[in-house]
Amino acid sequence: MSAQRRIAVILGVGPGLSASIAKTLSSTHSILLLSRSLPSSLPSLNLPSSIPSSNILAVSCDGSSASLKSAFEKLKETWPEGKVDVGVYNVNEKFEMKGFLEKSEDDLRRSLEAGVVGAWNLSSILLPLFLSNSPDSTSGARGVLLFTGATMALRGGAVFSNIASGMFARRALSQSLAREFGPQGVHVSHVIVDGMIDTERVKGIMGGSDTEGKRMKPDDIAESYKFLVEQKRSAWTQELDLRPDVEKW
Amino acid sequence: MSAQRRIAVILGVGPGLSASIAKTLSSTHSILLLSRSLPSSLPSLNLPSSIPSSNILAVSCDGSSASLKSAFEKLKETWPEGKVDVGVYNVNEKFEMKGFLEKSEDDLRRSLEAGVVGAWNLSSILLPLFLSNSPDSTSGARGVLLFTGATMALRGGAVFSNIASGMFARRALSQSLAREFGPQGVHVSHVIVDGMIDTERVKGIMGGSDTEGKRMKPDDIAESYKFLVEQKRSAWTQELDLRPDVEKW
Amino acid sequence: MSAQRRIAVILGVGPGLSASIAKTLSSTHSILLLSRSLPSSLPSLNLPSSIPSSNILAVSCDGSSASLKSAFEKLKETWPEGKVDVGVYNVNEKFEMKGFLEKSEDDLRRSLEAGVVGAWNLSSILLPLFLSNSPDSTSGARGVLLFTGATMALRGGAVFSNIASGMFARRALSQSLAREFGPQGVHVSHVIVDGMIDTERVKGIMGGSDTEGKRMKPDDIAESYKFLVEQKRSAWTQELDLRPDVEKW
Amino acid sequence: MSAQRRIAVILGVGPGLSASIAKTLSSTHSILLLSRSLPSSLPSLNLPSSIPSSNILAVSCDGSSASLKSAFEKLKETWPEGKVDVGVYNVNEKFEMKGFLEKSEDDLRRSLEAGVVGAWNLSSILLPLFLSNSPDSTSGARGVLLFTGATMALRGGAVFSNIASGMFARRALSQSLAREFGPQGVHVSHVIVDGMIDTERVKGIMGGSDTEGKRMKPDDIAESYKFLVEQKRSAWTQELDLRPDVEKW
Secondary structure, three states, rough: OOOOOOOEEEEEEOOHHHHHHHHHOOOOEEEEEEEEEOOOHHHHHHOOOOOHHHHHHEOOOOOHHHHHHHHHHHHHHHHOOOOEEEEEEEEOOOOOOHHHHHHHHHHHHHHHHHHHHHHHHHHHHHHHHHHHHHOOOOOOOOOOEEEEEEEHHHOOOOOOOHHHHHHHHHHHHHHHHHHHHHHHOEEEEEEEEEOOEEHHHHHHHOOOOOOOOOOHHHHHHHHHHHHHHHOOOOEEEEEEEEEOOOOOO | OOOEEEEEEEEEEOOOHHOOOOOOOEEEEEEEEEEOOOOOHHHHOOOOOOOHHEEEEEEOOOHHHHHOOOOOOHHHOOOOOEEEEEEOOOOOOOOOOOOHHHHHHHHHHHHHHHHHHHHHHHHHHHHHHHOOOOOOOOOOEEEEEEEEEEHHHOOOOOOOOHHHHHHHHHHHHHHHHHHHHHHOOOEEEEEEOOOEEOHHHHHHHHHHHHHHHHOOOHHHHHHHHHHHHOOOOOOOOOEEEEEEOOOOO | OOOOEEEEEEEEEOHHHHHHHHHHHOOOOOOEEEOOOOOOOOOHOOOOOOOOOOEEEEEEEOOOHHHHHHHHHHHHHHHHOOEEEEEEEEOOOOOOOOOHOOOOHHHHHHHHHHHHHHHHHHHHHHHHHHHHHOOOOOOOEEEEEEEEEEEEHHHOOOOOHHHHHHHHHHHHHHHHHHHHHHHOEEEEEEEEEEEEEOHHHHHHHHHOOOOOEEEEEEHHHHHHHHHHHHHOOOEEEEEEEEEEEOOOO | OOOOOEEEEEEOOOHHHHHHHHHHOOOOOEEEEEEEEOOOOOHHHHOOOOOHHHHEEEEOOOOOOHHHHHHHHHHHHHHOEEEEEEEEEEEOOOOOOOOHOOOOOHHHHHHHHHHHHHHHHHHHHHHHHHHOOOOOOOOOOEEEEEEEEEEHHHHOOOOOOHHHHHHHHHHHHHHHHHHHHHHHHHEEEEEEEEEEEEHHHHHHOOOOOOOOOOOOHHHHHHHHHHHHHHHHOOOEEEEEEEEEOOOOO
């Protein structure tokens, strides 16, 4: 008898960190990739050909409740026998170097959508699925829910008035869910990524080579997500920070 | 020559803390009171008769940009010669003892409106006014912007998933504005009120007398707001906590 | 019948902040000043002549248990009828711009003495006195114990390995005492002074005039200490930060 | 050509977490175990017989500079060809359920020794060794220095006045060293162990079986130490927390 298919859902997928997380988790999981630009942007993720395409499902999703519902229906059709036991909320927002008075209420609202509303909606659809799982035989988790955070989740800043509001709120949600669902066997973590990730976009802006080691490699970051997925329930991490050795903080 | 009239704006006014803040500030300021239920709820605030009614303006306001704009037009008509140099964002939300899965996206959205959107809108209208003031001759501040926070602004909790998201976001906004506008002479503070306030509503629920000293007296809390308004610019407080001596924390 | 003499004890007295605290508290309190260099350094404090010399007692004290015991015996002889109800631990250490490997275990030990051992000893002698007081008729406090902190109490730093260890420990003590003695009527606060204080020593090094407003005025800081002494027990502050408006943080 | 022997040093070794860390690291490292009760207490650690005894060196050490120096001389004699690239400071103190006024200055001093002085001394001897290593070919680290922390490192408490002072100080040291030596290729982390560890001693006190899953398994905790040792330098963790799923926090 073969083991049941495990499924990880990643919301907020671009060619950087999410692709690396998908790659890392693909050794144990089928992956549902969700973002506004999918599935057409799938080739840009450069997922390795070693991942069978039957283990990847890429669906357009804007983080709204309706959009998530529709994506999970496709998930159910595609892998009806699978169990969803990992969720990653990795939605990032483009940051604008503008002062508060140059920003509008709409900037705040957009940051709140990206920061916490999408995370709330993903959690709403994942947690009931997790609670219906039996505990994983190794980790003891019924499910693992990972939120990507940033330094802006811990400190406001002069040009971060909107985006920090969203990221603080995401952290609040992550702590609240950890306190509520930890005792029910769900592992909820908040990963503070404190540094610039070495993506194609960053290479385009800053130059291709990072001679000083200042950029975070997406694959290196993804290893911590993988580790959190596997952590055992008697010693779970709720929050950790990640930064390059040379980063000032 | 008489000194220019100083005006304080308080958004989120009920019979508890806001009334006490209004009372305390009324010795130096005319007060614009804003909340959904005003002006009809004004009598319930029990403001002392020693405050001349000509120094109080109570206007209905729901924290939206349009509603604030209209209220500030009334302010300008009423006290055309005054300068607005204090703002207090004291909007509180009723807390519901429900788990995450019993809550909806609408609960989150309501918490974000109360937590941070109204605070953003108030800041948007106040900061340009503050920046046009000359520094106060005693404190050195062009304006003082105070946000009421709570323990939920620092820690998420099992039944706080929505409300903590809003309160974390409010704290993010407060830090961001402090970092941006402090050097421009605006004092921005976040006051963590950690305890139950002894309001009429609480007396109704918990009984009239607080024999164990567990409740915070609105007048005692308001003294710290007054102190922050007067603090001098070489030694400003960005954040302080307030709790009853007997509170567990 | 005249009111009982109130006495404040300040340990760690130099010509900067402690002198301002003494000056501010002298309107209500007689002051016991303690530091290694007292009483000979008393003139350098430039206390205003308006403070009756009979209300100041300056005693040499190194923060050791024996030295404190002896100082409190002098206090008892001088003002046998008084009640001690305020303590301020304001010991600062000279900071050395050296890396960890250039420092020695002795540097750490010195930082721990200044950071926390002296604070422990002062608390040990003050708390039993406080607990024997009746609550103050205005604030409700049996006593108020204030610890001066710094940014280094919240964040370690490359050249702060020893001094941050001491200041973190001081903050730990302050929190522990607040949690234990708050419910017994003792107000314990930790004041994070985040900036350079404009003392004579700083003027000597940096130049006499602070044209950019970057330095904290000792008198401005002292007002917050005074405020904490007077705060009412239903709304006590355990921690606040203080910094100049222009400070980066 | 065989790879160079890697050596990990663990200070503060009892039959709980340190034994599990030793076991986990023994797949890649020879281990120097240090504590007051070693080497006589070695059998009580129940290290698996699969670890060659030639890969374990157990030496008595009280955390003093002299005692560490002597232990490292033995290390050099035993494994002259090895490179030390991991250090773990895991000294714990017995906790006494006593109020501040029942404790003495000696209790504080003992907590500071265990909390931070031993950690300082271990760091003083390890960091120069680390800096002389070439970067590890996989992680990029010249060395990894791990400090075990606790909730008491983040919050003081009524009965923790002494022990929290030591643990806050340890955290300060860890942050300071991370900021100074991170850019030189040394990974410094602080692991907040928030819960009761299921050791033989705890089993003796609380009963052998932990039917509610409230105790942390030393082997589960040790996996996070192992992970930190292997983390890659573009994405290092400075601090993480660990607690059982059912823990209140």
